[in-house]
Amino acid sequence: xxxxxxxxxxxxxxxxxxxxxxxxxxxxxxxxxxxxxxxxxxxxxxxxxxxxxxxxxxxxxxxxxxxxxxxxxxxxxxxxxxxxxxxxxxxxxxxxxxxxxxxxxxxxxxxxxxxxxxxxxxxxxxxxxxxxxxxxxxxxxxxxxxxxxxxxxxxxxxxxxxxxxxxxxxxxxxxxxxxxxxxxxxxxxxxxxxxxxxxxxxxxxxxxxxxxxxxxxxxxxxxxxxxxxxxxxxxxxxxxxxxxxxxxxxxxxxxxxxxxxxxxxxxxxxxxxxxxxxxxxxxxxxxxxxxxxxxxxxxxxxxxxxxxxxxxxxxxxxxxxxxxxxxxxxxxxxxxxxxxxxxxxxxxxxxxxxxxx
Amino acid sequence: xxxxxxxxxxxxxxxxxxxxxxxxxxxxxxxxxxxxxxxxxxxxxxxxxxxxxxxxxxxxxxxxxxxxxxxxxxxxxxxxxxxxxxxxxxxxxxxxxxxxxxxxxxxxxxxxxxxxxxxxxxxxxxxxxxxxxxxxxxxxxxxxxxxxxxxxxxxxxxxxxxxxxxxxxxxxxxxxxxxxxxxxxxxxxxxxxxxxxxxxxxxxxxxxxxxxxxxxxxxxxxxxxxxxxxxxxxxxxxxxxxxxxxxxxxxxxxxxxxxxxxxxxxxxxxxxxxxxxxxxxxxxxxxxxxxxxxxxxxxxxxxxxxxxxxxxxxxxxxxxxxxxxxxxxxxxxxxxxxxxxxxxx
Ligand SMILES: Nc1ncnc2c1ncn2[C@@H]1O[C@H](COP(=O)(O)OP(=O)(O)O)[C@@H](O)[C@H]1O
Ligand SMILES: Nc1ncnc2c1ncn2[C@@H]1O[C@H](COP(=O)(O)OP(=O)(O)O)[C@@H](O)[C@H]1O
Ligand code: SF4
Ligand SMILES: [Mg+2]
Ligand SMILES: [Mg+2]
Numbered sequence: 079x080x081x082x083x084x085x086x087x088x089x090x091x092x093x094x095x096x097x098x099x100x101x102x103x104x105x106x107x108x109x110x111x112x113x114x115x116x117x118x119x120x121x122x123x124x125x126x127x128x129x130x131x132x133x134x135x136x137x138x139x140x141x142x143x144x145x146x147x148x149x150x151x152x153x154x155x156x157x158x159x160x161x162x163x164x165x166x167x168x169x170x171x172x173x174x175x176x177x178x179x180x181x182x183x184x185x186x187x188x189x190x191x192x193x194x195x196x197x198x199x200x201x202x203x204x205x206x207x208x209x210x211x212x213x214x215x216x217x218x219x220x221x222x223x224x225x226x227x228x229x230x231x232x233x234x235x236x237x238x239x240x241x242x243x244x245x246x247x248x249x250x251x252x253x254x255x256x257x258x259x260x261x262x263x264x265x266x267x268x269x270x271x272x273x274x275x276x277x278x279x280x281x282x283x284x285x286x287x288x289x290x291x292x293x294x295x296x297x298x299x300x301x302x303x304x305x306x307x308x309x310x311x312x313x314x315x316x317x318x319x320x321x322x323x324x325x326x327x328x329x330x331x332x333x334x335x336x337x338x339x340x341x342x343x344x345x346x347x348x349x350x351x352x353x354x355x356x357x358x359x360x361x362x363x364x365x366x367x368x369x370x371x372x373x374x375x376x377x378x379x380x381x382x383x384x385x386x387x388x389x390x391x392x393x394x395x396x397x398x399x400x401x402x403x404x405x406x407x408x409x410x411x412x413x414x415x416x417x418x419x420x421x422x423x424x425x426x427x428x429x430x431x432x433x434x435x
Numbered sequence: 436x437x438x439x440x441x442x443x444x445x446x447x448x449x450x451x452x453x454x455x456x457x458x459x460x461x462x463x464x465x466x467x468x469x470x471x472x473x474x475x476x477x478x479x480x481x482x483x484x485x486x487x488x489x490x491x492x493x494x495x496x497x498x499x500x501x502x503x504x505x506x507x508x509x510x511x512x513x514x515x516x517x518x519x520x521x522x523x524x525x526x527x528x529x530x531x532x533x534x535x536x537x538x539x540x541x542x543x544x545x546x547x548x549x550x551x552x553x554x555x556x557x558x559x560x561x562x563x564x565x566x567x568x569x570x571x572x573x574x575x576x577x578x579x580x581x582x583x584x585x586x587x588x589x590x591x592x593x594x595x596x597x598x599x600x601x602x603x604x605x606x607x608x609x610x611x612x613x614x615x616x617x618x619x620x621x622x623x624x625x626x627x628x629x630x631x632x633x634x635x636x637x638x639x640x641x642x643x644x645x646x647x648x649x650x651x652x653x654x655x656x657x658x659x660x661x662x663x664x665x666x667x668x669x670x671x672x673x674x675x676x677x678x679x680x681x682x683x684x685x686x687x688x689x690x691x692x693x694x695x696x697x698x699x700x701x702x703x704x705x706x707x708x709x710x711x712x713x714x715x716x717x718x719x720x721x722x723x724x725x726x727x728x729x730x731x732x733x734x735x736x737x738x739x740x741x742x743x744x745x746x747x748x749x750x751x752x753x754x755x756x757x758x759x760x761x762x763x764x765x766x767x768x769x770x771x772x773x774x775x776x777x778x779x780x
Pocket of ligand 2: 466468473475493494495496497498499500501502511514515731
C-alpha cells in the first residue's frame, strides 16, 4: 500500500531549500524497525511486535537541518539509532553518499561511524562520570587513530573545547564539575571530534533551561556554518525545531505524517495531527490569548504494538471517515496543498497558527 | 534609583487592601549540607487571591519548589530549615501551627500536585482507593460512600470509564491520565488554594493542553486560587493573571502577565523573554543570557544577577537592590528598573 514507500519528494514540493544544495547526503527509504514483544517469564514467546518506526522516507542534503517532531513514543529515538546503525532495520535502507549503510562492513563501516555522530538529550547520563573531559572528548580518537596522531591529541581536544566555548584548561575536570549546559557542550565537542558530515541531535536542548538552551542553539548554528554540517534535529519543542530547521518532518506512531519546509509546516499545516500539535503549543504572548483555535485531542496515542488500520491517526481525528480505516493515506502532495502530508483529506489550515512578537 | 528602604516589606500590589487568601511574607529557607549552607529561599513574598492564577517563573534551582514545600509544610528537614518569614492562610500563620493542625490544612485548604505523578501516587494501591482515602481520613466517610465520591471525581477530571477503572493501579494509566488522578486527589476536599508544581513539564504538548484546560475548568467551577510553578514562558502567557519571577531564591519581578510580556522591568526577565525562539529571529542568534545561575552556597554580593547582567554597574556589585514598586501594581528588584522598563537602557 505503500505509496509512501517511494522516494520522498518524488511527487512533491519537497525541493531543496535555497542554501543547502546538491545530491542528498542521506537518503532514507521505507525504513522500518519492529521490536519483538515477548511474554512469559520462563519461556519467552513472541507476542507481537512494536512498530517503532514503520516506513519512513526522507532526504537530507549537505548543510541542511531536518527537524523531526512528534510526541514521546512516536519513534524519534529509534529513527536516530537506525541512522547511526546502532539498530539494524526490519526493512528499508539508508544511503549515505549513495551507499546503503546496512551493507557496509569492515573499513567502510568504520568510515560511516566517523561520518555520522550523535548528540544526546541527557548530557549527564551520556557521559562517563569517571572519565575526565579530555578523555571523553578524545575517546573517539582511540577508535579512529588515523584522524589525529597520538602526540597531537591533547592539543586537538583543547581546540575542540575552545570551539564549543569551554575553557581548554578544564581538560582534566570531571563531568560533575560542569553545569547541564556545559555538559551538553562536552557532548557536542565529542561529536565534532572526528569531523563528521552529519550530526544527529536527539533532544539536545530539552533538558536545559531556556537561557542556556539559547546558548546551545547558537552554538549548533555557528558550528553548522563553520564546518558545513548537516543536522537531524529531534525535539519535542516545536519553536526550537522551527528556529534551527530548514525542513521539518512530523512523526506520529512510527510514521512521517507530514514533511515540508519550516514555512510549509508551521504556516500552512495540512495534516490534522500537525494542526492539533501546533494549536496545542502555548504562545509566549498573553495578548494573543483566546485569539487562536485550540484543538484539544481526546485521549492518548494508541499503542505502537497495535496500531489502528489505515491511517494511524484516525482514532483521534475529527475528519476521519470509513476510508481512513480501510486505506492507508500516502505521504503525497494533494490538491490545494504545497507539500507532502499523509492524510486523505489533507487541507491547509491557518487558524491554528498565531504569531507573537 | 530605587527608593524603597526595607527590602523585606514590599509594597502591597494586590490593590484590594483586604487580607489575601494566601500570603507568603519574607520567607527564608536554607539547606545545611556538607558543601555548606544553601540559601534556597531568601526573602520571598507573594500572594494569591481567590480565583486568581499566580505563575511562579524561574529556572531550575531558583527556589520555586522549596517555597511551595514551605507553604505545604513538607520541607525535607533536615537538611532543610525555614529560618524566617511567615505563610498566612486567610490571615492565620501556618508556620507557627502545631503539626496536627498543619496536617488538616494540607489537602483540605491548600493542596499540591507535582511534576511526577507516578512517584507521587502509591504504586501498590488502586487509584480509586487513593482518591477515596482523602474522604475516609479527612471526612470520616464510609468505604462505599468514599468510593462513590472517588468515581465522581474521576469523572470530573475526565478519566474515561471511571467506574471500570477505579480498581486499576497507577502504572496501568498513561502519564496524562496519572496527572488527572493526582489532580483528583488534590481537589478531593475542595481546597481554596492549589499549588501546581510543573504539572505538565513531563507531558507531551497535546496532553499538556488537556491538563491546562482541565485546571482552568476546575478553577472556574470552584474559584480556587492557583499557584502555577513553571519555567515555560508559553504556559505562563496562556494562563497566568500575575507572575512572580524568581532568581537565586528571590523574587526579582512581580507584575500582571500583560505588563511583564509587554515590557519587563528586570534585566533577568528581559533576558528570559528574549531567549525564546521567535519566527522573526530565525537565521539569527538567540539572545542568550550569558553565564550560569549562582551556586546557592555562594550567592554573589549585591544583586545576585550582576555577573550575568548586561546593565550591571558598580553599585550592583555591592548593594542589593530591594524589590520596589516601579509602576502601579508592579515591583522589580533592580537598581535600574525604571530605565529597563522605559527602554532607556
Ligand atoms: N529496544 C526496544 N525494545 C522494545 N520496544 C522499544 C525499544 N526501543 C523503543 N521501543 C518502543 O518503540 C516506540 C518508539 O520509541 P522511541 O523511538 O524511543 O520514541 P521517541 O524517541 O519518539 O519517544 C515506543 O513505543 C518504545 O516503547
Ligand atoms: N532536599 C534537599 N537537600 C539539599 N538541598 C536542597 C534540597 N531541596 C532543594 N535544595 C536546594 O534548594 C535549591 C532550590 O531548589 P528548588 O526549589 O527545588 O528549585 P526549583 O526552582 O527548580 O523548583 C536547589 O538548588 C538546592 O540547592
Ligand atoms: S541590579 Fe544591576 S546587576 Fe542586578 S539586574 Fe539590575 S542592573 Fe543588573
Ligand atoms: Mg526519544
Ligand atoms: Mg522545582
